[in-house]
Amino acid sequence: MARWEPGARERLVLAAVDLFTEQGYDATTVAQIAERAGVTKSTFFRYFPDKRELLVAGQEVLSQLLTDGIADAPEGATPLDAVAAGLERAANAMGPMNRELGPRLKAAVAASAELQERDALKSVGLAAAMTEALVARGVPDPVAHLAAELGVLAFKRGYTAWVEADDETAGGLAPYASAALADLRAATASLG
Amino acid sequence: MARWEPGARERLVLAAVDLFTEQGYDATTVAQIAERAGVTKSTFFRYFPDKRELLVAGQEVLSQLLTDGIADAPEGATPLDAVAAGLERAANAMGPMNRELGPRLKAAVAASAELQERDALKSVGLAAAMTEALVARGVPDPVAHLAAELGVLAFKRGYTAWVEADDETAGGLAPYASAALADLRAATASLG
Numbered sequence: 451m452a453r454w455e456p457g458a459r460e461r462l463v464l465a466a467v468d469l470f471t472e473q474g475y476d477a478t479t480v481a482q483i484a485e486r487a488g489v490t491k492s493t494f495f496r497y498f499p500d501k502r503e504l505l506v507a508g509q510e511v512l513s514q515l516l517t518d519g520i521a522d523a524p525e526g527a528t529p530l531d532a533v534a535a536g537l538e539r540a541a542n543a544m545g546p547m548n549r550e551l552g553p554r555l556k557a558a559v560a561a562s563a564e565l566q567e568r569d570a571l572k573s574v575g576l577a578a579a580m581t582e583a584l585v586a587r588g589v590p591d592p593v594a595h596l597a598a599e600l601g602v603l604a605f606k607r608g609y610t611a612w613v614e615a616d617d618e619t620a621g622g623l624a625p626y627a628s629a630a631l632a633d634l635r636a637a638t639a640s641l642g
Numbered sequence: 643m644a645r646w647e648p649g650a651r652e653r654l655v656l657a658a659v660d661l662f663t664e665q666g667y668d669a670t671t672v673a674q675i676a677e678r679a680g681v682t683k684s685t686f687f688r689y690f691p692d693k694r695e696l697l698v699a700g701q702e703v704l705s706q707l708l709t710d711g712i713a714d715a716p717e718g719a720t721p722l723d724a725v726a727a728g729l730e731r732a733a734n735a736m737g738p739m740n741r742e743l744g745p746r747l748k749a750a751v752a753a754s755a756e757l758q759e760r761d762a763l764k765s766v767g768l769a770a771a772m773t774e775a776l777v778a779r780g781v782p783d784p785v786a787h788l789a790a791e792l793g794v795l796a797f798k799r800g801y802t803a804w805v806e807a808d809d810e811t812a813g814g815l816a817p818y819a820s821a822a823l824a825d826l827r828a829a830t831a832s833l834g
Contacts, residue, residue, distance in 0.1 A: 527834075528833065528834015529832065529833050529834050530833045530834045531834055564759075566763055567756075567759035567760055567762065567763045568759055570759065570762035570763040570765070570766040571758055571759045571762040571763075573762070573766065574762040574765065590832075592799075592825045592826055592828075592829040593829040593832045593833065595795060595799075596792070596795070596826055596829045596830065596833065597833055599791050599795060600788070600833070603787065603788070603791060607784075633784045634784055634788055635833070636784075637784040637785040637788045638788065638830045638833060640721065640782075640785045641720065641721050641722045641785065641788065641789055641792070641827070641830060642719075642720020642721050642722045642723055
């Protein structure tokens with residue numbers, strides 16, 4: 451099987467995350483990221499307006515995939531079925547690059563208070579976007595909010611399981627996200 | 643009924659939040675906060691080591707109250723009953739100062755990307771602390787995580803309802819937090 455080869459965009463993201471881990475977000479410059487990725491600064495700027503956007507860009511794509519999947523779920527789908535459709539849409543768009551990124555991003559976040567804050571805001575933003583998409587389907591507010599929180603939790607738990615799975619057999623993210631949502635759905639019966 | 647009179651610590655927090663809203667977190671100095679609160683800079687430093695801690699201090703107290711309440715819940719309590727005990731413990735410690743702070747803090751957070759990130763990290767931190775307290779009671783992981791997320795959501799929703807209630811009849815936070823948790827508990831039945 452051919453080994454996965456990252457393109458310039460992917461190399462820039464991986465280089466940036468590694469540099470954030472090694473020397474902190476603030477101390478890392480666009481020039482250093484480009485050099486580590488083996489591209490020129492002008493190549494960097496073809497993909498991202500600045501280093502902050504490099505972090506934010508992935509979130510916007512993810513948010514769009516999740517909410518599109520929810521919006522396109524069949525009319526009679528339950529709130530959690532709609533969330534499952536969103537997770538599936540997003541998971542199917544994640545490839546080897548996203549799996550590769552997992553442990554590096556985790557290390558970068560662990561090393562930086564600033565990245566922890568951004569990461570937390572990302573979760574809150576995803577939950578808000580999914581809540582809105584569910585409300586647009588006619589799901590009443592407390593149910594929508596709760597289903598969205600379950601969706602974010604399932605995505606995170608599924609992503610972690612995927613990243614920790616054996617390289618040879620890991621496959622795609624979708625079944626991990628789906629299993630994590632099923633676990634959480636089952637857990638609602640034990641809340642008391 | 644005597645009007646509530648904030649002490650120096652409360653005045654410092656209110657002054658800081660107002661200044662953060664008016665001119666941003668970064669541009670606000672300890673000297674300005676002390677002046678607005680009508681105290682000296684050395685009084686500020688009797689209460690807080692710096693302006694960042696002024697924001698963080700409240701979270702640590704809240705986290706401790708929530709987890710103590712969970713830990714002290716009766717042995718046979720369900721996960722959500724333990725969460726309810728945590729919410730009650732925390733809510734009973736919130737007074738007029740916390741209610742006063744609500745809309746001002748909301749304005750400050752809306753005005754500042756940095757405060758949005760810290761606020762998001764606060765939610766994540768509270769959920770993590772409550773998850774840990776539930777796991778320590780023997781609640782298995784996915785249930786504990788889910789119950790903790792419901793607790794954070796209930797606290798936020800209850801707090802918002804309390805802040806928006808009529809001044810004359812608002813009373814304490816506890817019944818609002820308890821009602822919000824009951825709403826979310828009921829909503830779990832409609833997730834599908």
